[in-house]
Amino acid sequence: MRRRAMPAVSILSAFALLGLPAIFAAGQARTGRTLDIYVVDVEGGNATLFVAPSGESLLIDTGNGGAAAPRDAGRIVAAARDAGVTRIDHLVTTHWHGDHVGGLGEFATRMPIRHFIDHGPNVQPGPGIDEFLRDAYPKLYEKGTHTVAKPGDSIAVAGLDVRVVSSAGQVLATPLPGAGKPNPYCAAFKPTGNSAEDAQSVGTYVRYGQFRALHPGDLPTTKEFELMCPNSRIDAVDVLLGLHHGQDTSNSEVLVHAIRPRVAIMNNGTRKGGWPVVMKTLFSSPGLEDVWQIHFSLLGGQEYTVPGMFIANGVDDQPAALPIAPAPLPAGANAPPPPAHDGQAYWIKVSARDDGSFTVTNARNGFSKTYEPRSRDRR
Ligand SMILES: [Zn+2]
Ligand SMILES: [Zn+2]
Numbered sequence: 001m002r003r004r005a006m007p008a009v010s011i012l013s014a015f016a017l018l019g020l021p022a023i024f025a026a027g028q029a030r031t032g033r034t035l036d037i038y039v040v041d042v043e044g045g046n047a048t049l050f051v052a053p054s055g056e057s058l059l060i061d062t063g064n065g066g067a068a069a070p071r072d073a074g075r076i077v078a079a080a081r082d083a084g085v086t087r088i089d090h091l092v093t094t095h096w097h098g099d100h101v102g103g104l105g106e107f108a109t110r111m112p113i114r115h116f117i118d119h120g121p122n123v124q125p126g127p128g129i130d131e132f133l134r135d136a137y138p139k140l141y142e143k144g145t146h147t148v149a150k151p152g153d154s155i156a157v158a159g160l161d162v163r164v165v166s167s168a169g170q171v172l173a174t175p176l177p178g179a180g181k182p183n184p185y186c187a188a189f190k191p192t193g194n195s196a197e198d199a200q201s202v203g204t205y206v207r208y209g210q211f212r213a214l215h216p217g218d219l220p221t222t223k224e225f226e227l228m229c230p231n232s233r234i235d236a237v238d239v240l241l242g243l244h245h246g247q248d249t250s251n252s253e254v255l256v257h258a259i260r261p262r263v264a265i266m267n268n269g270t271r272k273g274g275w276p277v278v279m280k281t282l283f284s285s286p287g288l289e290d291v292w293q294i295h296f297s298l299l300g301g302q303e304y305t306v307p308g309m310f311i312a313n314g315v316d317d318q319p320a321a322l323p324i325a326p327a328p329l330p331a332g333a334n335a336p337p338p339p340a341h342d343g344q345a346y347w348i349k350v351s352a353r354d355d356g357s358f359t360v361t362n363a364r365n366g367f368s369k370t371y372e373p374r375s376r377d378r379r
Pocket of ligand 1: 097245
């Protein structure tokens with residue numbers, strides 16, 4: 001990793017030297033026995049907050065921009081407050097799509113960010129994002145540190161093992177410990193469409209004791225294939241996060257079935273992701289126990305959804321009945337806007353213990369389920 005400034009330890013002592021208010025440091029002093037993961041509802045974008053038992057925080061993406069930025073930034077701040085953190089120690093921006101980086105400018109006005117991690121230059125030019133990357137982003141990271149991630153890099157979060165598995169179109173060359181076996185799903189692989197920036201996604205693997213989670217950003221199937229074929233670079237995980245909102249440009253069997261997640265938590269919107277084909281891939285995945293969805297997806301309908309107790313959010317204007325069949329995919333830019341959900345939003349929270357057990361909680365209805373440690377020899 002190319003780090004430009006101080007390592008974590010000297011930043012901590014710098015707070016002491018500068019005599020910053022004790023309360024600023026005290027928020028980070030939260031210690032616990034669980035790794036807590038908040039999957040925040042940013043309406044079909046991404047914002048996933050990890051808080052280590054040490055109190056250090058890692059945020060992956062900052063939600064949508066434009067008029068949605070205050071809403072999404074506010075929802076991320078609410079999750080951070082719930083976790084007792086007052087700053088973001090590491091921010092991974094997976095790629096330069098508006099549903100992942102759009103909220104950053106707004107979020108940065110509400111919470112300090114120490115370390116900015118990304119894949120490097122934008123490869124899918126657009127007026128809004130190029131302006132942000134030229135004028136605003138450097139001003140944000142010059143107050144902290146900035147790293148252009150490479151596969152294999154570690155992100156220094158005390159108490160966790162955090163590895164970059166993909167970045168800038170490159171994937172991990174050396175298997176993670178325990179991985180490296182031939183992947184039986186490679187033979188039947190069929191690539192799906194690809195967007196240039198999705199393929200640049202910074203993918204992040206997080207291990208806490210026996211617990212493992214993967215957040216591949218919006219990494220498309222072509223890159224899933226490179227990462228997992230012919231030999232898997234990643235072994236079994238407990239929780240699969242992100243899932244590209246549940247769209248078929250990601251979530252091939254070469255990834256999902258080979259890493260055998262026990263739980264998948266999908267960051268879909270009301271009419272983004274949650275696609276039938278992805279639900280089929282998930283529910284036919286060996287060892288899968290539950291899918292949790294950030295939203296009910298109209299594109300899945302009743303046929304391809306999980307029970308409501310596993311769904312964190314609906315729409316503001318809930319109809320009395322929802323169709324069983326999936327709604328047709330919106331075609332192109334002239335599609336009518338999806339149903340609004342600007343009111344109270346709920347996260348899905350994972351609390352993981354170092355023995356590999358973890359509890360998932362739906363903040364809307366309080367439903368939670370504990371998954372006991374998986375015996376290692378069944379992996
Ligand atoms: Zn996305
Ligand atoms: Zn994307």
